[in-house]
Ligand code: 13P
């Protein structure tokens with residue numbers, strides 16, 4: 005029996021579902037029951053009846069699903085798949101900032117460890133950050149860990165004092181303005197679709213800025229025929245499938261999150277068979293980290 009058939013059989017036998025982020029390899033997106041951006045996947049896990057979730061993504065994603073659904077078994081094909089940015093903030097610095105600004109709201113991008121979430125007031129994702137920050141009553145906002153998404157929010161939500169942290173996504177932040185300008189010269193009719201984790205020089209020269217799901221949706225609904233994409237190459241799979249007559253150019257051949265690519269069909273089969281690689285979060289830590297995640301789900305409605 006081939007891998008795909010075995011996966012299907014085990015899913016039924018074990019009452020399991022497969023979640024995948026858009027940066028996973030195409031063949032993993034193909035067999036997943038739910039594919040989406042970070043917000044969709046975090047929300048979806050609360051709506052399903054199945055008791056086992058095989059989460060194809062990076063650590064903070066599987067961890068968030070476990071924190072929000074402690075009764076579920078969350079398995080990850082590769083437990084070493086981590087997001088470098090998830091660790092780029094400091095709990096001591098957060099405490100210092102709270103002393104300095106008594107009304108401070110610590111807004112934590114979901115791409116963060118459970119320890120950083122515990123120290124925060126509310127989580128956000130790239131698809132709801134603007135909405136959530138503008139709905140907060142606090143004037144002073146410390147946005148962690150992503151300085152680029154923080155800057156994007158600061159520029160859009162003018163009535164807040166958004167204080168930035170210096171973390172970033174190494175995959176998105178390495179793209180330079182020069183590379184985009186060259187691409188634009190080569191494809192003058194193309195629209196530029198960008199993830200807000202990119203640097204300012206990229207965001208400023210873009211036609212649309214949004215989460216992975218927003219970028220995919222924009223490409224589908226737009227009457228334009230050509231697009232320059234400034235995010236990880238995994239989004240090409242749904243964009244090409246849904247728009248065979250449109251052209252997509254990536255600003256670099258190397259727009260790859262290596263950790264996301266650790267999710268493979270063989271590893272999915274392995275965890276479904278053995279139930280190894282279960283995600284565990286310390287009970288006290290999970291309880292505290294659930295609060296900012298729950299607040300996100302409430303404020304994003
Ligand atoms: P999205 O929430 O847009 O899917 O982004 C997650 C991510 O890790 C981007 O690098």
Ligand code: SF4
Pocket residue numbers: 062086087088089090115173174175176201236261263264
């Ligand atoms: Fe983290 Fe960047 Fe990979 Fe997204 S692309 S998971 S932010 S390292």
